[in-house]
Amino acid sequence: MDEGSAAEQARHRVKRVSMADVARLAGVSSQTVSRVSNGHAGVVPDTREQVLAAMRELGYRPNSAARALKRGEFRTIGVVLFTLSTTGNVRTLEAIASSAAAEGYAITLLPVAAPTHDEVRGAFTRLGELAVDAFIVIMEVHLLDAATVALPPGVQVAVADSNAGDRYSVVDTDQAGGAGAAVRHLLGLGHRTVWHLAGPEESFAAQRRADTWRAALADAGRPAPPLIRGDWSADSGYRAGLRLADEPDCTAVFAANDQMALGLLSALHEKGRAVPEEVSVVGFDDIPEAGSFLPPLTTVHQDFAEVGRRLVQGVLRQLRTESAEPGTTLVPTRLVERASTAPPPAPREHPEPAG
Amino acid sequence: MDEGSAAEQARHRVKRVSMADVARLAGVSSQTVSRVSNGHAGVVPDTREQVLAAMRELGYRPNSAARALKRGEFRTIGVVLFTLSTTGNVRTLEAIASSAAAEGYAITLLPVAAPTHDEVRGAFTRLGELAVDAFIVIMEVHLLDAATVALPPGVQVAVADSNAGDRYSVVDTDQAGGAGAAVRHLLGLGHRTVWHLAGPEESFAAQRRADTWRAALADAGRPAPPLIRGDWSADSGYRAGLRLADEPDCTAVFAANDQMALGLLSALHEKGRAVPEEVSVVGFDDIPEAGSFLPPLTTVHQDFAEVGRRLVQGVLRQLRTESAEPGTTLVPTRLVERASTAPPPAPREHPEPAG
DNA sequence: CCAGAGGATGTTTACGTAAACATCCTCCAG
DNA sequence: CTGGAGGATGTTTACGTAAACATCCTCTGG
Numbered sequence: 199m200d201e202g203s204a205a206e207q208a209r210h211r212v213k214r215v216s217m218a219d220v221a222r223l224a225g226v227s228s229q230t231v232s233r234v235s236n237g238h239a240g241v242v243p244d245t246r247e248q249v250l251a252a253m254r255e256l257g258y259r260p261n262s263a264a265r266a267l268k269r270g271e272f273r274t275i276g277v278v279l280f281t282l283s284t285t286g287n288v289r290t291l292e293a294i295a296s297s298a299a300a301e302g303y304a305i306t307l308l309p310v311a312a313p314t315h316d317e318v319r320g321a322f323t324r325l326g327e328l329a330v331d332a333f334i335v336i337m338e339v340h341l342l343d344a345a346t347v348a349l350p351p352g353v354q355v356a357v358a359d360s361n362a363g364d365r366y367s368v369v370d371t372d373q374a375g376g377a378g379a380a381v382r383h384l385l386g387l388g389h390r391t392v393w394h395l396a397g398p399e400e401s402f403a404a405q406r407r408a409d410t411w412r413a414a415l416a417d418a419g420r421p422a423p424p425l426i427r428g429d430w431s432a433d434s435g436y437r438a439g440l441r442l443a444d445e446p447d448c449t450a451v452f453a454a455n456d457q458m459a460l461g462l463l464s465a466l467h468e469k470g471r472a473v474p475e476e477v478s479v480v481g482f483d484d485i486p487e488a489g490s491f492l493p494p495l496t497t498v499h500q501d502f503a504e505v506g507r508r509l510v511q512g513v514l515r516q517l518r519t520e521s522a523e524p525g526t527t528l529v530p531t532r533l534v535e536r537a538s539t540a541p542p543p544a545p546r547e548h549p550e551p552a553g
Numbered sequence: 554m555d556e557g558s559a560a561e562q563a564r565h566r567v568k569r570v571s572m573a574d575v576a577r578l579a580g581v582s583s584q585t586v587s588r589v590s591n592g593h594a595g596v597v598p599d600t601r602e603q604v605l606a607a608m609r610e611l612g613y614r615p616n617s618a619a620r621a622l623k624r625g626e627f628r629t630i631g632v633v634l635f636t637l638s639t640t641g642n643v644r645t646l647e648a649i650a651s652s653a654a655a656e657g658y659a660i661t662l663l664p665v666a667a668p669t670h671d672e673v674r675g676a677f678t679r680l681g682e683l684a685v686d687a688f689i690v691i692m693e694v695h696l697l698d699a700a701t702v703a704l705p706p707g708v709q710v711a712v713a714d715s716n717a718g719d720r721y722s723v724v725d726t727d728q729a730g731g732a733g734a735a736v737r738h739l740l741g742l743g744h745r746t747v748w749h750l751a752g753p754e755e756s757f758a759a760q761r762r763a764d765t766w767r768a769a770l771a772d773a774g775r776p777a778p779p780l781i782r783g784d785w786s787a788d789s790g791y792r793a794g795l796r797l798a799d800e801p802d803c804t805a806v807f808a809a810n811d812q813m814a815l816g817l818l819s820a821l822h823e824k825g826r827a828v829p830e831e832v833s834v835v836g837f838d839d840i841p842e843a844g845s846f847l848p849p850l851t852t853v854h855q856d857f858a859e860v861g862r863r864l865v866q867g868v869l870r871q872l873r874t875e876s877a878e879p880g881t882t883l884v885p886t887r888l889v890e891r892a893s894t895a896p897p898p899a900p901r902e903h904p905e906p907a908g
Numbered sequence: 909c910c911a912g913a914g915g916a917t918g919t920t921t922a923c924g925t926a927a928a929c930a931t932c933c934t935c936c937a938g
Numbered sequence: 939c940t941g942g943a944g945g946a947t948g949t950t951t952a953c954g955t956a957a958a959c960a961t962c963c964t965c966t967g968g
Contacts, residue, residue: 264924619954
């Protein structure tokens, strides 16, 4: 075998074998090697086999830099995101990666350290120099607005979770649909009103969910309790829960994501407020663990896979037509009813754990 | 401003501006542009400013394909992984991405659809053609063994969570240390023995944790209950929990990850088995939500960030010295004690919920 | 005032691939 | 038997960059 030569290569960081080397060994021109390498027709089976044999023997692998230079494309999509610590980003990224792979595209990750304008600017500049044909941006809209100037021209972009549909191709979960369903579900159970545990102010998704919550209450003619602000983390949900447990007339809470709902459940339990008997809780996202919460969480299911798929499709279509397609695509959500919601306790009674 | 030209470029998928264009506008040679672009010395400030102005005016961005072709390196690390659905992979990836970014390297993602030999083989082949200087592989070891043949020679590799330290540079969490601490913690509380809810058979990490669990029990001269097999998901933990709840002498469970522990808690609660009063539970990973479980989960903290950092450092060092560095680096763990563990209930009594 | 050093800038070339074009051969129709 | 069509293969060239080498200019020391 050629184990020896492989080891040798590893040692010397060898000049990689090129088409010319293969051509020499196979006794053909390098163009013929290129044809075989790209599966073009017009190569006689005999010759083809000879070339393939030479490739195998030398361990030929095409040089993607040269290929990209010649072809003018990298077959790579860059993904800009702030963090992999939110379920949504991760799940979306996963879907993007597999959709892209199915289309023969690779994914280059560009994490942005901090959500500051400078960081985003810098990231876009770097992305511009990156070996990438197009980007997908997953981030908070306010920053995207400010950073727009830096987006390299002539590069196709698709954006997740944003309201920049006037300038970019945006794919978003139907935030309004989901949040509305959550609020209406709770009102439908008989709750007088619904409290909201919101995500961080800078988040576009959080803002949309909060806006919709307020609107849904207004539609139903219900008063809106003060909004509680979290930061997506279970911990912030816990802190909010401690506070909400002391509100005697709080019987229903819509948390802007499942992690915060988890913290909320934990705090309510600690404070002796039974869920769902005394307080109903609805989350958002439907993370895989939501069904294992105590109690199993009623939540709004987001189809992240679909979001990722559409982002890739969108950006590739733009690449092919060489034109931007501003506009927003909404991916539907659905309410998953589990055991964390129920009708409110009998009104006007002082809350007191049932013996 | 040049908004018009930018829009024009977007429309025509324009021949991108090259160094030659900048050189022409600035009235210098393209080599001078190259020098400015790479920050080389030996360019008079006057000239430099002129070049920079021309770059700005034309919106010049270096062509990374040409650059990579010339330099012989891509400044990119490929990351092969099976799934982004386990916390560990995601957190490790996140750390890899930021460490790499700090070193001026980008990350290209290569998800492997299914953990089959063919898939892995195919992935490695594709990776060989990818614009990548080195890889980091995050996957189950058994498959890595079988797929080894396909790993392109002369490319540096680092591997996470594997026992392939004889061939590759491996960085792993100290599985044995963590699992041992978990078991000893439970025994130390007075439990007669500890049950184990293991991860899937194919997982190297799962295997190590199970082996250590068994060894720690043997060391203490305790009998090992039958091993329960899960698949990392909360759901599998729930199913295991239903089963364990019926084992009257099960007072302590070590779950191989936090998600399964969550499911376990849920099932035990449903079956009326109090945690930690009747059954103690320890997890593994210390996911951010672990502190919000009911009860807050005692678990083994893994430092994924450190694992990612070391993987990047290792692979870059190999790249620089042009030599492989087989061997295994262990990243320490620590037991985080929360509220899911306690001494066992008084022995020999029939388990019966305390009124 | 001139030789020469050294800094600033320009010119040539190669990196590996693949399109475009050129050549050659075979085989068939007339 | 021959002209030519069309398939198989070879040759040239360009993609954008940056190293290596070449040139030119300025400034200093003798």
